[in-house]
Amino acid sequence: MNKVFTPVNLGRYTLTNRLVMAPMTRSRAKDDGTPGALAALYYSQRASVGLIIAEGTQPSDDGQGYLTTPGIYTDAHVAGWKKVTEAVHEKGSRFFIQLMHAGRMSHPDNTPHHRQGVAPSAIAPGAPMYTATGMQDIPEPRALSTEEVRQTIQDFRYAARRAIEAGADGVEIHGANGYLIHQFLAPSANTRTDEYGGSIENRARFAIDVAQAIAEEIGADRTGIRLSPGMNMWGIDEGNESEELYRYLTGELNKFGLAYLHIMHMGNEALLSDLRQRWSSNLILNRPSRPREQIGQDVNSGLAELESYGTMVLANPDFVERLKADAPMNEAHREGFFGGTDKFYTDYPVLA
Template sequence: MTDKWTPITVGRMSLPHRLAMAPMTRSRAHVDGTPGALAAQYYQQRASMGLLITEGTQPSDDGQGYLTTPGIYTDAHVKGWREVADAVHAEGGKLAIQLMHVGRMSHPSNTPRGRQSVAPSAIAPGVEMFTATGMLDIPEPRALETEEVAQTVADFAFAARRAIEADADAVEIHGANGYIVHQFLAPNANTRTDEYGGSVENRARFAVEVAQAIADAIGADRTGIRLSPGIPMGGIKEGGDNDEVYRYLAEQFERIGLAYIHMLHGGNEQLLADIRERFSGTLIVNRPGRTREQVGSDIEAGTADMESIGVMSLSNPDLVERLKSGAKLNAIQYDKFYGAGAAGYVDYPTLAEA
């Protein structure tokens, strides 16, 4: 029986087991988007997770939405991420940089130029966002012109090339959690009347074009995508009638030959099975609230090829060792998730240190 400790090959990556570190925003980059001084240490500490998917990383100035999130489109960004990649590789791990364009999930005060955000349509998400002056309502975005959509696709491809230049092993497109790719997929965020709106194929077009452009730039076997069907984040509302978009996407990603699909799974087991049937690449499943005892259950059931783990790997740099030995897990410092320097970032003890 295949279990979580069975090695696996994902695209060009040979991995020692079937767990991965899920992407988690940490908000500790410099103001210019360069990974902070502690980032290499943070990721290196967790290299035993095998595949480390980084925090969301903006592919352009327009892609930024939050304070002190990293980028991957300038020389400084590349240098910073190369230090991270080198540190992870020194410990035998693999690094996938997640490309996150937030679309409308932004506030002008959080961005380099104080600009209005861009999105498929001029529809505010109806939620608040943290800024330097506290929680504020997210304002209405500007709808991208049709010709601007192509430039946004090109921005993703450019950032992917820069990620490989920084010695990353792969990139993951953030197509989940209410950000720009997800906004194009969702009818309540996309009311366009051009070729990017309306039908299933049109609403999926942006995601498919981004995936194809990145695959053309760096290879489909170094490209993955994260999806979150039905997850109501960032003002996104998707009913069961939107499931067909995801079935169509799985078929398109199979055609392109993506290395993996990474699902933030909201409980729609039939849709998960349908995607698995349509996609022959690696399927990574991230179940919110997965307990220690449940780690590996999707792999054993054949529901997934891999599982990604979030806060457990954040708070336990040696999570693999703890799972194998049955050792106690560290307490999670929820108040230090974002922007708190070393505390709650690189100071979680290993078993040896404890």
């Protein structure tokens, strides 16, 4: 039997299998950040996987970057997510909410307070963003003061607590894909001269402080983190010390005993092997565009404990059943990825 179908311990939980739904922004929340009316159905449909990691969810008003993304810092947000967590738990899966602060990847027209985005430094990403009036260039962000950096860490802590109140089994810290934590890691986005900029140790400090705060708040065994070593996008350039940075960061994070490290793998196999050696807990590995015939390969080889999948789970609510039956997969419809109604959201067909 393919090992991906076997149970695995993750933090304080035992998952029914080693397949994970990767976090994917769907932009279908209400204007106030409360999960939309179909969110509970959408996630519960996909609860055959052992772990669902919810779409990027802002920990504060400043953390929002895109239109109609969900939050987890108000009573309304908590009430909305409770419907989702209850629906997923009824199907037997576990549910982590990904905490995503967009940082400079934001436009004032997309946020509730319509303020300038915040970032490690006042450096624009040089990219456009979709807004209610169409595509607009992302403006230059405002650099966070040292005290504001510390307050942002507390915003993450508070959001993690609210996630648990909403019934989530844990949270994933989004430290990847060009958003705030990744911006702190990259010298192209972080030219600070305080303790959060300059050296590798200083640029990694924000990610480490966020992880420590959340682990203290809800337990390390309910805390995961996602990283994307080597991903250069939206003006992110990790520089010549990128590999050394991630070796250091992984080693420091490993000291907390987190539930998992979730790596979006960009192809550097030697670095991945090094990070595996430095990480003593569960490794969730996401290989973008992994072909179906390779599903389970990293778990079977022992490189990772779990594997995460995005659009294949998005388009196939019964993803696990289709794998076991060697049944054909639905194709994902890109036109339904962001915003809209139930079309290409909760209406993908399942096996008869």
